Amino acid sequence: MRELRLVDRRWRERYSVQRLGEFVARCRRRGIAVTPQRLAVIGALLASENHPSTDEICAAVRRRHPHVSLATVHRILEQFCAVGEARKVTLLHDVARYDGNVEPHHHVLCVRCRRVHDIEIPEVDKLLEGTPSLGQFALLRCSLEIDALCGRCQRAGKHTNVRTAPTVRGET
Amino acid sequence: MRELRLVDRRWRERYSVQRLGEFVARCRRRGIAVTPQRLAVIGALLASENHPSTDEICAAVRRRHPHVSLATVHRILEQFCAVGEARKVTLLHDVARYDGNVEPHHHVLCVRCRRVHDIEIPEVDKLLEGTPSLGQFALLRCSLEIDALCGRCQRAGKHTNVRTAPTVRGET
DNA sequence: CTATCTGCAAAAAGTTTGCAAGTGG
């Protein structure tokens, strides 16, 4: 586990150029229209090094297309995630959730019903022990999020669209 | 990396009892008042296996104290996190954020200004290769979030209270 | 007794949606 290294700017730049180059082709293939708005959004997203929020993307886009609406940016970003053109960093984003377990541990998350289960992985905890800092960052702690499908949701298939856990409120 | 194992119910129960037992003492030591609301919130939090939202905690609390306000539950939970009595699972929660890099990678997050930097850790990517499922969960992918302090925020100290990144909008 | 805490209601902040008008292919 030596050699932790931040992804550097150069790599990101090359990556962006490449992704941008094939963007139109991928859209055509998937049958989604190539609009100026979408081009501007993917451009801003790839140009940013800061994992931007909808607001930030919108601000960047508006420098060239001042008329673009925030709602549109929301729609486009969610669509991009749906077709694998982007990734939402904040998966469990809609509501704040808390954990009474303050020991170091990690999480298995059902991406469909959003239930979260604790898991211990000492190997991962040890990962940072020899690495107090990384580039400009002083490391504090880490937490592995494992995206998964829980048993219930595997059986349920893709029909039912659940955004909130099949509330088992009796349990708390 | 054999032996991935979910934290089991038994462990959680023992842990809860222990934490609950020392809760009052810890509050006294920290000089924060022990109110029925706080006792109810810590109780509900520790009893839940589901990493509950404010709403869920509030619902649980209200079964015994029907008058308790949602705003109070919010305040209490945030305070618990501040004093290490709980942990917010959804750290980057306030706004949705997107990433144009769809390759497998991980994130270093400044807990103060909330800037996020990409990092590649193949060891972690490999972690799940031999483990297609865990208990009831079918594993899909994983992402390590490393909490850190960026250079700027280390220098800035704790005075200035930043919740949003020191916006470098020129960059996008 | 007093600094802290809580409930309520109103304000903020972020996201989603309905609909009429616009446009890519």
Place this chain on the structure above:
DNA sequence: CCACTTGCAAACTTTTTGCAGATAG
């Protein structure tokens, strides 16, 4: 042309805040 997109404004959802009254220590 026409189905898909977009802008706008309104609706929603979640979280925060101001303030008067309650309460822990």
